[in-house]
Amino acid sequence: MFFSVRQFPEIRFESDVIDRTDDGFIAHGSFTMCGISKKIDLPIKVVGRNVNPANGKVNLGFTATIVLDRTDFDISYQHKTIPDSIGKDVTVVLNILTRSLEL
Template sequence: MMKSFLTPALLSTALLSGSVFAADYKVDPAHTAVLFKINHLGFSETVARFNTIEGNYSYDAANPTASKIVVKIDSNSLDSNHAARDKHIKGPDFLDVKQYPEITFKSTGYKGSATEGTLSGEFTLHGVTKNIDLNIVKIGEGKDPWGNYRSGFNGTVTIKRSEFGVDQMLGGIGDDVTVELFVEGIRQ
């Protein structure tokens, strides 16, 4: 008898606390982008993107610290709008995509509000994993015209490529790489 009372009581507590309202989202690759920019010879910044991205995230506005994300990027999908440069960046001097086909980010914690904060996690590039902190801003959420429920977030971080073993041509090409993540997900 005590067991049958506890189950509804625990369920009611969970409903009131908002934990049941956490939602899982699948990253929509058609509306998600990962861009980076890097200094070129001190004259300009070169901008590139990755075209193949997949991932999942969980978001709960009532309990944002429980939010989490896993993103996988196909390193061979790099596109800098210049075929010869892409071939060089994908080669052994830089990303070495044959040896390191994926770039990943797996969150380990979130601090902030439901609309902005810092998402910490393990970032793996070129076979090296380091903890990074992304500055996150919620863009919005709601139903789309086709009846799906979507949410979107932007994130930015600056890393030093040399810390990930990508240290060719330092000086001519900057060490600081600004990474921008634009994520839109469909609630599952």
Template sequence: MTENPGIIGHWDIDPSHSRLGFSTRHAMVSRVRGAFNDVSGSADIAEDLSDSTATVIIETASVDTRSEGRDEHLRSADFFDVDAYPEIRFVSSAIDEVDEGSYIVTGELTIRDMTKTVSIPLELIGVESDPFGNLRAGLEGSRRIDRKDWGVTWNTKLDSGGVLVSDKITLEFELSLIKNVAEDAPADSSETTG
């Protein structure tokens, strides 16, 4: 059973208050950060955490690094190839609470139709009601991956012997989820009044 019963239920990602980002080394000396602006997904947290599931869908064309030229290159076949692969998808296979408020979410990450298992550590920042009556949960975490594992291999050698873009990418998760009370309501509508 989960240590935090307040998180049990169906939750939807609030894209306007969430960030799914990434960072990597550029030219071996600086860090480039970006994010995806079109993200959706949900989590169903059961009383028995082993029965819980989560799904995240990212529209690859929404990549944003604050540089239009770089974003167009990332959308090309050299990187995300957004015409052929419009989505990045993560589907959980296990959610484990490793400490109070600390979780490991393991699942299948699909990029460019290549699927690999990854485990993502997430910290529950808190559960609070907002001024509009929504119950929100905040989660944060990061995980480093090797982009070559998903067939994203484009690079250019530097005169120093290094490369222009690091193969190691840090994924950054800052998630705000809203509890969907309708999904949690009993299926029996006979108690509902007109």
């Protein structure tokens, strides 16, 4: 299949450093897809914040979007009868919600 999900069932991002920016953060780290890892800078924006009334802790919502070239990860599939009909760009979108817990 296109992303070889049977062979590579996970797409992973592991950050080394997270820097604060004017409108959020940039996570610097390693993105792995189809068994190939690349260093990327992932821009992250804070999109929501609330305080849990039960414990006073803050819950946050984040979103991150990055466009990657699929051929950098050895995804080279093309339609056989319509060459170049499939673009190289893959848009990765992460929506993250933190939840504070009482330990």
